[in-house]
């Protein structure tokens with residue numbers, strides 16, 4: 001077995017494009033769920049809005065990339081308002097239902113034949129809409145070391161993506177430790193108590209939804225630009241649940257949890273896949289037990305199993321505080 | 332434990348103001364902070380609250396008593412904007428506030444606590460307090476990320492929080508999660524937190540429920556102190572000894588209607604009250620921590 005290769009693949013994934021996408025998606029969810037207690041099950045919708053804004057506006061409407069990015073942010077704000085206005089005055093479960101439905105509606109609209117001309121139907125949009133971005137790439141040669149290996153474009157996405165993650169995280173950190181963040185956490189604990197103390201809970205929940213949604217659209221930007229294509233089925237419910245997985249793996253309501261969770265998640269996924277692939281290839285695992293074509297599915301099963309163990313033995317996530325979690329049971 | 336004789340001045344003023352008033356339901360008061368008219372709330376076929384006229388005297392401690400299900404909590408919810416009336420209106424300091432959302436009611440200076448304590452469990456005790464400070468610049472999303480804009484105000488809020496925590500003997504718990512407090516301490520915290528809002532009127536829904544006798548005494552002292560600090564107190568309570576001890580005026584509710592009001596010694600001898608309330612109450616005293 002080629003352990004150098006396995007390590008290279010695993011570490012490259014751990015710091016790679018997908019890790020960035022899911023870290024951003026989960027940072028947004030952390031604002032919603034971790035700090036405010038909002039059950040947003042439609043984070044994929046915010047990613048889709050970000051990704052499609054870039055692809056459609058650049059390819060079909062000849063927007064410059066920067067303008068498309070700004071429009072993407074604006075669109076995610078509009079989506080947050082559409083979701084929040086009718087639901088945030090109601091009980092928490094209404095938001096959950098509405099967001100899960102909205103994300104599906106967005107995906108179906110993107111797939112629909114009606115808008116095929118602009119959104120590309122079920123094939124999505126492929127094109128050079130990231131040209132303005134990749135023209136700026138100073139690392140055209142990529143990176144090839146024993147531990148990390150990226151081609152030129154990927155390296156540029158990774159470098160700028162992590163820079164974005166760090167900036168976003170820094171702003172999040174400032175926000176959640178402020179009195180504003182304290183109001184959000186209080187809303188998570190008990191809305192009515194917060195109302196009784198003179199705070200406009202509805203306004204705060206809306207702000208949280210918008211900010212987390214904008215960060216979700218950032219994840220969509222990275223998703224679209226890194227692949228230079230968007231496909232509707234990438235923005236299904238599974239994406240939202242993986243983002244939740246990443247968040248809970250790291251530990252909700254911890255500022256750094258989404259990054260740690262995402263790194264661990266993608267490292268494990270690729271590490272297990274490569275190990276299995278090589279073990280099957282080398283004959284350590286008999287063909288009748290696991291075939292090469294089944295590795296892709298089995299890695300998810302194993303990661304799922306690992307997550308179950310984590311929830312059993314460390315339900316607070318890797319960085320969470322068990323004491324704090326126990327308090328949730330209203331002990 | 333504060334000696335009862337220590338705080339007499341505001342109490343004397345309140346008692347003097349209420350002295351000549353006929354003890355009859357809906358009677359007007361010399362200086363009402365709350366005036367309510369025809370307040371009706373129905374749940375399906377049940378009329379939970381049906382108050383034709385009620386005035387709460389400023390600067391006094393008024394007890395609202397009545398058997399379980401009389402509509403006391405519902406009445407609190409209505410007055411503070413947590414529930415919507417079917418009919419009726421009321422004013423606070425002469426300003427009509429019926430229909431005002433709860434956070435605005437609180438900002439106007441009318442702050443309530445809840446029958447089921449609402450400590451914010453996964454916030455520390457000090458954060459529970461700081462949260463309640465008013466007009467905080469750092470609570471605006473536009474300023475939140477710029478600490479230099481709100482640091483001074485936050486320090487002031489912290490100092491005031493610590494002062495109140497010391498007064499309520501919770502300062503040792505400053506950095507504990509609120510969930511780690513006992514039931515009685517949570518009641519204390521909720522009351523202290525309400526004071527951070529600097530209210531004119533404090534509405535306490537069963538502040539003594541589930542509190543052990545030792546803490547009860549100090550809670551009593553704190554409530555009396557509120558009056559001495561110039562606040563008006565309206566509270567719901569089942570403990571008759573406590574009502575007799577601290578209230579300047581008692582309002583009795585049964586089946587949503589005000590059936591009697593007056594000074595404690597007179598109201599509690601009222602035959603109608605004993606029938607409507609005390610009988611039922613004695614049956615329910617054992618029910619300490621009902622939902």
Ligand SMILES: Nc1ncnc2c1ncn2[C@@H]1O[C@H](COP(=O)(O)OP(=O)(O)O)[C@@H](O)[C@H]1O
Nearest residue numbers: 374377379397398399400401402403404405406
């Ligand atoms: N949300 C509600 N839905 C239906 N009935 C309610 C609701 N809230 C209170 N009630 C009913 O209204 C009556 C008054 O209740 P409540 O105000 O809690 O009484 P109290 O606080 O005096 O014990 C009770 O009969 C109660 O069952």
Ligand SMILES: [Mg+2]
Nearest residue numbers: 403404405446
């Ligand atoms: Mg009640």
